[in-house]
Amino acid sequence: MRKVKKKIKIYFPDPKFNDTLVTRFVNHLMKNGKKNLAYKIFYDAIKKIEKIKGEKEERSALEIWKEGLKNVMPHVEVRNRRMGGSNIQIPISISSSSKITKAMKLLISCASIRKNEKTMAHKLACEILDAFKEQGEAIKRKENIHKMAEANKAFSHFRF
Template identity: 75%
Template sequence: MRKIKRKQKIYFPDPKFNDPLVTRFVNHLMKNGKKNLAYKIFYHAMDKIDSINSHKENNKTALEIWKEGLNNVMPHVEVRHRRMGGANIQIPVPIAPKNKVTKSIKLLITSAYKRKNEKTMSDKLASEIIDAFNSQGEAFKKKENIHKMAEANKAFSHFRF
């Protein structure tokens, strides 16, 4: 085989929740190497989710809401382009499990950045996570659009790479 398989990256657990997935999320949230700032933004967002959730009766922690929101935003199929006979064809391809998580993290963060109603990034992130938990919001719509594109091009699924 010509390709060398990449080593799996090991993520250390974060200090507060002791979860490696949180560290992975914070690494994607981080800009210009400022990891402490990214942790502050994430933890403030979790505190906001806890304060909003304390009024409701679903008895879930902020971390559980965040993980469920990530699962709701996680796409299972994506569309890849392939050139066949002078035409570009969009072929639906299932996504690998590691890439699913990465894609859902990126969808949540980019849609949180685009929010205009809230002022701080922690507010934006908290409201986007709550929207993802409730199967609403920009990130969930993007996931639905990805699935619709794959469904529309289901006829080309036999042209897999």
């Protein structure tokens, strides 16, 4: 067999919220092995969401983050395949774990390129709130991925 079955990584829950999804997000946020700094950025972002959200919103900041993550989650992706001398893009549905990973990476990358905010925690908080409201750069990128898949729907019968 050419393809080896991927091992499913087991994540331990984070210390504050006791949630494995938070640990997974922090692992994607982490750079150069500085996990404590990544946790600090994430927890500061959650605190800022708690301040910004207002009193009329009854959900907690963690629920807002999860809802924003769900809104950013792409359901399909396009992959290149060489067919007769030309490359065609084939839309393929994504597994649930890949959806979560892509959503996290989209959210973090879109937060890091924001220009108006100073700290990464503030950038992340604003991007999470934008994703929760279904606006912002991460939602635009997700819609762009879906548009590419829709445009190449004719090639969907060439699946791998």
